[in-house]
Amino acid sequence: MGELGVEHFLFLSAALFIIGMMGVLTRRNLLIIFMCVELMINAVNLSLVAFGWELDHLGGQGFAIFTIAVAAAEAAVGLAIILALSRRQKTMDVDEIRSLRD
């Protein structure tokens, strides 16, 4: 076991990002898709902090804080939209939400 380097964090971050992306592309439940996107954004935060650590530069950490704030705002808006939709329609399956079609 060598020393913990930036590449370990980047690999972990990339793995989390890809897991999240796969989740978005394969799962059909709205809330799970939403959580997968949150996972992707948190994977990015890990990358940002790891890069900031490697470069000895505070910019990455600052960027991560902004990303967290944006993700929180996204959660507020997203849950509100999902709530408004669940009042009209009783399903959480994205394949069944299709009143708008060509």
Next chain:
Amino acid sequence: MILDLQTPDFGIALPQVIVFGLAIALVLLDAFLDKAKHFAWLTGLSLGGYAAAMVALVGQDGENKSTFSGMFVADGLTVFFSLIILSAAVLSVMVAASYIERLEGRMPIGEFYVLLAFSVLGALLTTSAGDLIMVFVGIELSSLATYVLTAFAKRRLSSVEGALKYFLLGIFASAILVYGMAWIYGSSGTTNLDGISRHITSQIGGEDFREPSLLLGLLLLVVGLGFKMAAVPFHMWTPDAYDGAPTPVTAFMSVVPKAAAFAATVRVLVQALGPLRDDWLNLIAVLALITMAFGNIVAISQRNVKRMLAYSSIAHTGYMLVGLAAYQGGQTGFGTGAAETGDQGIPSLLYYMLAYTFMNIGAFAVVAWLQHRGAGMTLDDFSGLATTNPLAAAAMTVFMVSLMGVPPLLGFYAKYYVILAAIDADLLWLALSVVVLSAVSAFFYLRVVAVMYFNEPDVQPRATTTPLLNIGIAAMVVANIVLGLFSADLTDLAERWSDPVDVEAAVADGR
């Protein structure tokens, strides 16, 4: 590191500060003002605020400075994009006021204006970003407010559904975008756009040059921004979101978030990653071609006018990408001045975006005008409009013909400059495809005109008055006819997009 605090220069950020003040004032007035006064006061305040910001833009023009430690840049690009965004904001308020007040079960107008102002503010901040963080925060502020606006007719299922699709794909795109930014930051060691450009220029070809990770970042950025600007193959949300949203919101979101996405693209690809332009130019050219082709061809089969306009706006994204693909400025990115490099690409993109604002909001405004009179939004609802309402039919004809790109209307000049830029950049195949696909687009644009003039009216439209909307449509008709004559002034303004910027000493020294 020595902590060096400087007072930011708020003066050069005046238009953005005014819009921010407007948003705050709207929040407070919405909460404390008598409900009966909302419509008149808040509409007036919104129009006045955006107009004041436009006046302040004159002061920002030619400043070419950066402040807030390089986070905020006021240069030619900022001024031109802000002009587009603020015009779109004024027109959107005019289109939206009576629609929000009267149709779809009286939506709360104060909240509508607040969200509109924040979306405009986000777009303005994106155009003036000097830093990856600002690009990201600006584009997100603009998008988040627009997601809520899309769901604004919350009693109608299709509105919420459109918002949901827009939201899910929008945040997916944001995650990809910010991952790309993380890689760019990691490989260049700074989030400052000029700093990234300087770093790449100094390292290019050297031993420490992290080209693979920069290219990964570049690819992720293009995908993320492609989603935001609705380029094919990242356009899946567009027709549903445009169809579901209340019509004035569709008019707004077809211009302002798209302008923000293009501003972010120019800032990031040209300003920061200009040294890598050989890597992204071909990518953008291919993206432009498939976007144009897909948008124009799918629009043919649409019976719903709003959906047709959604696909047409995808096609117009393609035309604008042609302008970006024709970029041939120096590899050092900004600060070289367009005149010296002979670049026509970015000015043509800027001019196209301005023209698109007046054509596209106009077309949606006529759809909203019809909805006020009890009609729907399918092609059949337009039948015989020329008999029942010759003026509205004439206005729609102007917008359709302008979107098609027929001289002497504004849309023609816009396409003309894009085609010239493409030929200038040796992209003859791309220039030819613009011409051919414009001919294809004639089919679905002229079908609307034909239905209005040659079919018999089905029903007599409901009598109602919409003064502000009528003024807005009239203004856009005039703009479409007259603005083409002032092309020289507009392109002069657009060509100053890359004037050198005075960077604060502290930022220039640091990394």
